[in-house]
Amino acid sequence: MFRTRSTRVAALLAAGALALAGCAESTESDDASGGAAASDEGPIKIGAILDITGPGASLGVPERQTLELLHEQLEAAGGINGREVELLIEDNQSTEDGAAKAMSKLVNEEEVDIVLGASRTGPSLAMRPLAESSQTPMISLAANQAIVNGSEWVFKTAQNDRVVIERMIGYMEQQGYTTIGLARDASGFGEGVQEMFDEIGSDAGISVVATEKFAPDATDFTAQMVNLRNAAADVNVIWGIPPAAGLAQKAYRQLGLETPVMQSHGIGNQVFLDTAGAQADGLVAPLGRLVVADQLPDDDPQKEVIEAFIADYTEKFDMSPSTFSGHAYDGWKLAVDALEEVGTDPQAIRDHLEQVEGFVGISGVFTMTPEDHSGLQADALQLVTVENGKWKRLDDQATG
Amino acid sequence: MTDLLQLLFAGLSQGAIYALIAIGFVAIFAVSGVINLAQGEFAALAGLVAISARASGLPLPVAVVVAVATVAVVAVVMERLTIAPVKAMTTLVSLILTLGVSTALKALMLLVYGPNAEGLEAITPGIVTVAGVSIRYQDLWILLVAAVVSAAVYWFYDRTVTGKALRACAEQPVAARLVGISLGRASLISFLIAGIVGALAGVLSSPVYFTSWESGLALGLKGFVAATLGGLVSIRGAVLGGFVLGVLETLTAGYVSTGLRDAVAFLLLIVVLVVRPGGIFGRHAEARV
Structure with missing residues (x-):
């Protein structure tokens, strides 16, 4: 009997341990210099919560690269109205609870001015209630329309399903x-x-x-x-x-x-x-037009923006960007545009995003309305x- | 009928991978009572090493050898650093130690190879259709290698003096030492075998199922369930357990619901541990007491 009992105990222990391993946590912080940010001075803080590891990695990784590239470009150009911009990237490990935790950290501890992400629908939906309750503008990079249905503070850049x-x-x-x-x-x-x-x-x-x-x-x-x-x-x-x-x-x-x-x-x-x-x-x-940029007719309104982005991205990372990079590009540019125009007051940012019209991005030409926080139609x-x-x-x- | 055969075949191919991982668990547990939770990571690491070796221009066979050798070294080093120094090894202590190694290996793979999943190229690309059933040539390779490896490991543990000496270490450690068997060496050899078998599983499965830094977790879990179905001490049981699990998973996905696929392994584990703790083929284990 000794053998069988030890086998059973061993098996149960191992199953438990493996299950624990599955839940193990890790967070990735790109630029985690903490400290509270007063809203009118010090650096402007843009948070991003992406699916960098886990099943969403093929989306989150190019999105992270894109944000790093654009952040670099913005810094080189002198920031937003002379103010330095801090980019904080969190990995949600492609999980809903990871996204919610990262959101609460960015909103409560880092006090970011706006949040980009997540890369996929599930994690984005998990972030939405926190954005709404803390009144933080959020731009999701994911697809499902449920992310912005009836939302006040949440916008998104990927084409609606x-x-x-x-x-x-x-x-x-x-x-x-x-x-x-x-x-x-x-x-x-x-x-x-x-x-x-x-x-x-x-x-x-x-x-x-x-x-x-x-x-x-x-x-x-x-x-x-x-x-x-x-x-x-x-x-x-x-x-x-x-x-x-x-x-x-x-x-x-x-x-x-x-x-x-x-x-x-x-x-x-x-x-x-x-x-x-x-x-x-x-x-x-x-x-999105990005994958067929070289085949677009010359009069396509997005051609110029897309080709410039592809050139910059390819130069830095030695590989072509994906449509997911495009969603990140659009999210970043919309955020920066709002911050440039109206500063860091959350209500003003939100109102500005809702009135975006004819904004030429990578995934399409955005026109937001109070009813449509996605801004893209089938022609995108x-x-x-x-x-x-x-x-x-x-x-x-x-x-x- | 064609559907059933197609599902059965997919299940056998998947099951062969589980069987190889399960052999790794048994190879170590039967010698030292250690449950090696890093077994799945051996497979993932082998896949990733092979992919990057291939990407650096090495021919496929060389890349495979490099991968298997690397993992064999990792397994041996792991044994020397974490298992050998422990004086009073119990199964519980081994779980904690190997869980640590598993986590460290995963972190290392994520750092070195990045988060994306990739596939190694197939040994023979393409498919063949027999009686309406599509068979990937890679599936045939998986089945062939699994058959040869499991026969070899079985022969080693059950038919050779060295193999029997290794098993004696778990049955009667004191008596084994009295007749001159080195427990340390036995444990080292068992890790070497587990490393090689796990690496083969990783290299073979990569073209079909892809490899990422975290694919070892699922493989390890399924392989462990397969080994437990066989009672954790029998190579034959582990192989059968692997095939049973693979086939049951695919049939459940095909005929019941695709969502239940991953639940099958754990339902099966609970049922077996409650009803037949010696494994479904457990005559063997009971008789040994």
């Missing part, structure tokens, strides 16, 4: 598809997506006939793809972020699915192309496909 889905439905309508098989991220980013496809597609007679979910850190997609194959829809949609979205795309082709496949705007980075490899060819996705997206491992703008943009 509603806008993305409108664009996708438009394309489906044009192609004559009526049934959708959906494999979606099981976290906040995929929440409510199926309902939205059904709602927006109802006028065109398009509906979702099968929904499969996958965890953001999933690695095996056989089950989801087998079920999609059996659903035999006209078009399948994979809604996730890399690397999961790339692995799902890979499994899709490897299991021999030949149904056309669409992906969301969550895949606009090189990591996706790297993970999906040759299996990405032929997919269609609505993405381009239908893009992949050809030989490169993004390619579709000639027919199917704006329907």
